[in-house]
Amino acid sequence: MVDLVKIRKKKAESKKQKAEESPGLPLSEPPGESPPILAPATVAETLEDSAQPSDRATEQPEPTKLERFKESAGKRRTSELAKTDEAKATTQNLELLTFVIAHEHYAVDIERIVEIVTPRSVTRIPNADFSVVGIMSLRGTIVTLVDVRRKLRHPSAGEPTPDTRIVVIDYLNEMIGFLVDRVLRVVKADAAEIEAHPVVHATELDESVRGVFRAGGALTILLDLDKLLDSRALAL
Template identity: 30%
Template sequence: MTNTTKTEKNILELATFYVGDALCGMDILKVQEINKLMEMTRVPQAPSYVTGILNLRGQIVTIIDLGKKLGLDETSLGDDPRNIIVNAPGEHIGLLVRQISDVVMANPDKIEPAPANMSGIQGNFFTGVYKTDNKLIGILDVEEVLKMENESRTGHRVN
């Protein structure tokens, strides 16, 4: 019984979502909330992946098109997109994704290193890959995505 309890404590809960056709996931503890796309205000001279800003219960949230940020196509607003709101240092960021999927219980011991280029996605945004019986889930490095976002606003060169 001790092993079962120990295993359960080590399980990583991944909130999974689609960016284009790629299935991605992130630690569910990094997710503040998930909501439907709301009316956004465009931001002049913002990087191309910044879709806009929105007012979420009095908080200004910058919305990043995760597809564009990862080097894929722009997220189609004709599908059923969602904003995954995450807490960034000093602000809230919304990651615009094509579709939300399931919460997956992942054993951290079975997470493999991310290949340098995952299906056309820039691999530096991922900490690893988790294999389920029938899917591969790219585990998003939220800090890396947000770090690049902060660098672009402070004028540092972003590759």
Template identity: 30%
Template sequence: MQIQNPETAYTLPPVDAAPAVARQVLRLAMGEHRYAIGIDRVREILKVSQLTALPLMPPFVRGVMNLRGAVVPVIDLGARLGLCEATLQRRSCVVIVEVIGHADRASQTLGLLVDAVHEVADVPAAGLELAPPLGTEIRVDFLEGMARLRGEIVPVLALERVLDEDALSHEIASHARIGRVLQ
């Protein structure tokens, strides 16, 4: 855009506007895998404390934790995505997220166990691209898109689909039925 100053009659150089930020994401690691989630769902990030295991749960349900008097289920995000189970180490974290429920249900607070949290990054408005239909490590419907961050392409997870209450309940119930048969 060119701006003319009437007093001096010369053209000022174009004003460089900062790119509009569409959203912010939190970069996570699960093993060697790097993903991001929308920061708007993140409530807090905690060091891993005591997790209480629950019987007959699938591997992605690591247990529950006490969060200021509330019992919060903890989901191993890598295991849920079919990548790898988290190994508890010094950098491991539980990311507390709030997932919007279906129309007739309230939102739900869950903990996501990850191997590391890296940073909060800005995704420019034009920086989120559609996920390719193949060539991804996880189900395409679990992806909101692909973001270009610090020179690499990082998949951005669609938490509402990854943590869909109906799908999780179905998988937990199926695993419990199989577990009872094997006992």
């Protein structure tokens, strides 16, 4: 009769012996996949990819066509305004005294004028130049009175009227006066608006005429006092 207990015991011992003789198996990995180990190049590429969104966020958007046009138009406008301001700054305004001689309107630079006075006693000088009327005293200062009417080819004035005035100017540190039929007003004229070569009447060829302009609607002749008085000879 077979002894089942012995057979089972012997079989168990045989399995145990085989297990001890077999090499050890590696431990199994825990459940779940472990993260892959990246090579250096792969790590650098990953970092570069992760940085790109931030770099793109800081980049300035390219200006549109409308924005470029506005910027260009603004620069042109600024340049035009600068040129306009510069042109205004370079514009020369003249301040002039206007008066009447023989029904003609004249003007001289007000900076040359010392005083405007009413007619007074004049002492004639023998053998003086035809343009010299005489001399007069103005608060102790000697003023030489000249006849600009003759210089401007106008007839003699005759007796003074209530409107007659003497315009006193400073010419080469000398006080010079000349008679005018009537003083009008002080006006401002743009030097660019003065025509350099007038053709208006007999004085058009006279070098003492600087030009003509309109003041109060009237054609006015601007005189050059230096040239007007330069050719006269004072035989005092």
